[in-house]
């Protein structure tokens with residue numbers, strides 16, 4: 041266990057330089073892009089001296105390197121600053137409004153992708169070299185190469201426009217939002233036993249998370265299939281059979297073993313998942329971090345964009361740490 | 377005729393008749409076990425000896441009906457305590473495995489599930505066959521570990537925390553968990569050092585004294601000669617000689633058996649070791665006649681043309697034209 045703790049500590053420490061490098065890149069790229077938050081907010085018709093004054097107030101006239109180090113200093117002290125447009129709300133508050141929506145979408149998409157991937161991959165492995173195996177291979181290739189906005193739109197057309205059974209945009213029917221506790225609508229509606237909000241948020245979640253889930257499941261299908269075939273040919277599986285253990289139980293043991301590399305992929309996929317979430321959010325007008333980020337990049341809201349990126353990076357790091365811990369919990373060889 | 381007579385006797389745990397197991401590859405049919413007949417008495421310890429690739433494991437897996445494609449048992453009978461295993465339904469055969477026939481594998485490092493505790497693996501095996509609760513099964517698991525010379529608290533260990541020898545003891549504990557009448561050990565000590573090998577052999581001999589029948593598969597002739605009551609020599613899917621261990625060592629009949637004995641290192645006599653010339657044949661295209669004739673110092677004209685019959689000589693069986 042001691043080595044696991046040391047490992048986690050090292051991983052956590054490595055996050056710091058990663059975040060700083062990422063932040064530095066974003067900081068300078070934003071400033072190289074034409075335009076600035078003041079111009080995009082007040083428009084072109086304001087007299088130049090007013091623009092100049094507003095820039096002065098926002099600290100944008102200081103030399104870039106001073107701005108950079110000031111920002112870094114603030115971030116290290118946990119101060120994300122304020123949005124640079126309109127309400128000038130604290131960036132943290134803005135993120136906290138949007139992040140739960142993304143988290144909810146990501147979690148559901150993630151769970152769906154793993155479930156679909158493990159299911160299709162296991163079928164392919166247990167029925168290896170059959171027609172079913174071939175269909176699963178085709179499924180994984182198609183799923184893997186689907187373009188999210190296009191696939192999302194196809195689902196919207198089928199379920200929203202043609203069958204008219206599922207909503208195609210938003211998180212919940214306006215007016216039925218549950219009492220705010222965590223801002224995760226599904227969780228909040230369960231906590232407050234608000235079933236109307238629960239069903240509304242679940243049906244809104246369905247298409248976006250299915251889109252994400254299917255696209256990301258392709259990689260799992262392949263990985264689970266290949267691992268499981270490898271595991272099924274190992275001696276300990278034959279040994280189980282030689283002891284008269286039932287096939288169904290052996291299948292479960294095999295799947296548990298085959299799941300270990302899947303966990304590693306889960307950690308890697310999570311970063312991709314967030315990128316996928318940005319596309320999914322714009323396709324389904326989902327009020328999460330993805331739409332937030334795109335909107336604020338357009339307005340050159342430096343502080344919001346930088347804050348969102350730092351937040352994303354920390355979140356991804358946290359998830360991959362959690363994945364490592366799950367890994368250790370399943371595999372005793374890592375644990376001891 | 378003679379075969380049938382000499383094999384006909386009571387008290388048989390296992391009777392194999394004319395068993396063939398083939399592997400079907402793109403290159404052709406590989407006859408890994410070729411019309412093998414043998415039997416095993418209650419509380420008998422037999423050793424099956426032969427070079428690598430002669431079909432020993434295939435024979436063991438055939439008895440367990442664990443042959444996987446591209447392999448297939450193509451003919452024969454395996455009578456175990458009176459029932460033909462090849463005629464059992466899958467579920468009936470599952471109940472025989474582990475419960476009535478136990479098996480120990482060659483490589484203890486890969487034969488245990490790395491993700492499950494030793495205790496859980498034993499408990500699962502017991503509960504597959506007997507209606508006992510988990511606590512009872514766990515107590516039994518601890519007793520089993522003690523009976524193979526491991527502390528009972530090893531139930532809480534994972535396989536990777538044990539050495540190869542300890543894992544092989546666990547494998548034996550698993551194989552005898554349900555007190556099977558027959559124990560098949562397929563090269564149980566090949567992966568282990570000599571001292572551990574001796575310990576494992578002691579456990580097998582104890583199993584025999586407790587009333588079980590043992591099949592020990594090995595390519596170590598001296599080990600088989602020392603431990604078993606009877607020895608069965610395999611060559612290229614055939615049984616070429618079979619008989620009482622003492623007699624077989626003292627007076628080998630088949631030229632292949634002689635070759636095997638001469639190639640055993642002997643530290644006391646410091647006799648020069650003679651390695652047998654040549655290699656075992658390609659089993660997809662075996663030589664015509666006797667499969668051993670290209671390596672045989674006494675090969676005659678007929679050996680190149682016709683398959684030798686299995687002949688009884690002084691209460692032993694030998695598949696060779698020399699004794700016709």
Ligand SMILES: Nc1ncnc2c1ncn2[C@@H]1O[C@H](COP(=O)(O)OP(=O)(O)OP(=O)(O)O)[C@@H](O)[C@H]1O
Pocket residue numbers: 399401406408426427428429430431432433434435445446447595659
């Ligand atoms: N799954 C398989 N597919 C094809 N051929 C196989 C397969 N398993 C074994 N064989 C072939 O069958 C023959 C007998 O193999 P087997 O494993 O029974 O030999 P063995 O006597 O146990 O050898 P060893 O001492 O090396 O364990 C060999 O020629 C081998 O190449």
Ligand SMILES: [Mg+2]
Pocket residue numbers: 432433434562563
């Ligand atoms: Mg073998």
